[in-house]
Amino acid sequence: MLTPSASAEAPRRRRGKLVRLVLAGSAALALPAHLAWQRHSQANLSLDDGTVMDKDPAELEEDAAFFHRVLYEADPSDPDYSELQMPSWVREASSLDEFEEGLAAAESSAPPVVRYPNPTSYSMEDVADASRRFSNTFGLFVYDNEADTFLFMYSNKHNWVSGNAKLSGSFQNFAFMLRRSFPERFCGKECDEFAVGIGSGDYPHLSAACLANFPHTSDACPEALAPVLQFGSVFRHAEILPNMIAMPMPEAHNLHCFKSWILNGGTAVCNAWLPKEYGLEFEDLAPQVVWRGTDFGYLTHITSDSLRIPYFHLDILDKIEEAGEEVADADDKTAAGTQAMRASYDHLLPRWKGVVLTAEAEQEAAQKARKLREEGGDDAEVEEAVPWADIKFTGPSVADKHPAAYDKFAEYGVPAIGARMSLDDLAQRRYQIDLGGGGGTTWSGTIQKMALPSLLFHHLTPTKDYVHDHFTPWVHYVPVAAGLSDLKEKYEWAEAHPGAAAAIAAKGSELMRRLGTVEGFGEMFEQDFTEPLRRVLGAYRPVKETHPGMEWKEALEASAPGEFRTHRICS
Secondary structure (H helix, E strand, O other): OOOOOOOOOOOOOOOOOOEEEOOOOOOOOOOOHHHOOOOOOOEEEEEOOOOEEEEOHHHHHHHHHHHHHHHHOOOOOOHHHHHHOOOHHHHOOOOHHHHHHHHHHHHHOOOOOOOOOOOOOEOHHHHHHHHHHEOOOEEEEEEEOOOOEEEEEEEOOOOOOOOHHHHHHHHHHHHHHHHHHOOOOOOHHHOOOEEEEEEEOOOOOEOHHHHHHOOOOOOOOOOOOOOEEEEOOEEOOHHHOOOEEEEOOOOOOOHHHHHHHHHOOOOOOOHHHOOOOOOOOHHHOEEEEEEEEOOOOOOHHHHOOOOEOOOHHHHHHHHHHHHOOOOOOHHHHHHHHHHHHHHOHHHEOHHHHHHHHHHHHHHHHHHHHHHHHHOOOOHHHHHOOOOOEEEEEOOOOOOOOOHHHHHHHHHOOOOOEOOOOOHHHHOOEEEEEOOOOOOOOOOOHHHHHHOOOOEEEEEOOOEEOHHHHHOOEOOOEEEEOOOOOOHHHHHHHHHHOHHHHHHHHHHHHHHHHHHOOHHHHHHHHHHHHHHHHHHHHHHEOOHHHHOOOOOHHHHHHHHOOOOEEEEOOOO
């Protein structure tokens, strides 16, 4: 039998009247500070109409628990993240043939990708209102029909941040792609103006008001009516921003390839998506979970109060001293250092969690090899005692961490830095993992690793990319929780069921080969760009309908006096 993880029932999600929370205090859950409150018998809440009501703090706690599930970190047993749980057709398969039948059925029953399926009509004012839901990396994309040009407008209330470089680049490419894809809609004075919100950066930067009130709306965080095209990662749970539409990320494998598709007239796929044959068999690959990448942040504005990088003195030396452990030699240092890091595990960023798992795996493998030698095992047996995980950084990149700190971690049994590995090197390992970075995803890493002959353990975080919707869990990859709490368990399942693991790996590689063909990429382009944009264009109500006799600039100024300024970006 293909045995599953145990599951537990999670708290029911609440839906109710929209309110603005006005409480503050110490956290009842491990949540960011802006969601903290004191436990009182009653809680004052200010409604959008200005009236005040009392609310049971239990409901506030349920709101916060909902926030924790959808914006912070999922538990493998959480129904909101059902992908993490092993489906019945996997759990109940008694043979490889039966598993492959279930795999084929699950693949054929996967729903098609449909973005923005139920468009709601919206106006220029709605686009301006959407800006209030963000703190930065959001702009108004406007077609000025009088001048027959596209304008990028940014709110004076938003700081101009480094992530806006991605936003500006997205505007430039999107303007070109939109005109080429819908020339009949952008024809100068004979056509109407058009406006839509666009975002970019690693992930959507919600305003403090929206984060503090989640999942409710308020005057400071209005209900989302206008669509927002997000050129970057989006929240996995659509109810956070219901009208947000995932667009290709602004880098070589994604937005640039979509633009290239248009330039080539839909006849050629860019090199980044072309399939590569590695000539390797799944069963011949080294049985390790491998990852290489940078020591980077993770959903910083959401998890900064809950997850962090480790600090050598705080997480190793201080903990060893508190435990009163004797550290006499290198073996003592290794054991004590790893135990200390395990004590901090829940507070660490996912990539550092992977480093801790690797340190533990290396110790387990060393102990196994030592025992084999003591029992007279031959060299081949000893060489097979490899760590199950090899998750390491390629080098330091976090500004506030001096490279010497990595040497200190390594001295205490936590070697965070590993040798650089090419895709050909990674392909030699049986299992890959796409650990999320700044935006919670890897952008290009997922599609590169799924194309390898290995099985992908897909890091399921609060965010996702447009391309993830083309993948089906347990068909093209095996999902793992954001905190990696189930990674070793799923590795052991895969090792115990090599036929099933190989079949999933093959499905993932097969899908990537198809998306690298003219037919496959063309279908993805239609689903992820052409069709959703056609719906957005059709949903927009021009100013002549909403404000007869006014020009679009007048309507925008009346809605948001002096708020938006035009940035000149060649389109």
